[in-house]
Amino acid sequence: MDQGYEKEKFETFKIKTSVAKKFRNYCRTISKSQSMTLRHMVDFFEMNGVSPQDNLGDTISTLKGQVIKRSNAVIAIIKNIEKIHHKPTTAILQSLFEETSNIDKEDEDSFEFGTPTLITENEELEYYKKAYYKTQETNNDLKKDIKELLKNIKYVRNNFGMGHYRLNITKETLEHFKQKFENVYNNNPTETRR
Known part of the structure; x- marks a missing residue:
């Protein structure tokens, strides 16, 4: 008997003889009763959303x-x-990291930090005063040089177009100004140009 269905009564179906034989043979192959086989088939179709014609x-x-x-x-x-x-890339990266770590260790070993010298508050103040006065002096020199250049600029009117400005100084004077400006910027680096 089928477990859990012992008290239910049987119902008959009208099916063709060939279909009944085929169904009974299938029930024997799976070792189930005809009722349970039919129930499992219907459950399968409902659960998977499949039709027998599919x-x-x-x-x-x-x-x-x-x-x-x-x-x-x-x-x-x-x-x-x-x-x-991945493996070659990983190997390359690993070798690069090993090389940089070796370089860092060599740099640390070769460079020694000396003991810092302590200065008093007055010495520090004097240092910043000197730096301030030096910057002011350089600034004043630059102002003088720019005024000198501006004095030597003349407006030239052109007959066939727009006028232009001409700087009336010698080549040596221009080179002298260039050198002076380069020395100012190279000797006094700003915060970003250290």
């Missing part, structure tokens, strides 16, 4: 085989990518 194409076992083949192919591709791309 053709699923390949059997589930062949679909499973195809999925396994595809997953094996994906695994092979991933291993190949790892072997060809």
Whole structure:
């Protein structure tokens, strides 16, 4: 008897003889009663949302085989990518990190920090005063040089177009100004140009 259905009574169906024989043979192959086999079939169709007329194409076992083949192919591709791309790149990066760590250790060993000299507050104040006066002096010199250059600029009117300004100084004077400006910027670096 079917477990859980012992007290239910039987119902008869009218089906063709060939279909009944085929159904009974199928029930024997799966070792279930006719009632339970039919119940499992109906549950299968309802649970999977499939109709008995639907053709699923390949059997589930062949679909499973195809999925396994595809997953094996994906695994092979991933291993190949790892072997060809990731391992060499990782090795290169690792060797670079080892080299930089060796360079850093050598630099630390070769460079020694001396003991800092302590200065008093007055010495520090004097240092900043001198630096301030030196900057002021340089600034005043630059102002004088710019005024000198501006004195030597003359407006020239052009007959066939726009007028322009001409700087009336010698080549040596211009070179002297260039050198002076370069010395100012090279000897007194700003915060960003250290």
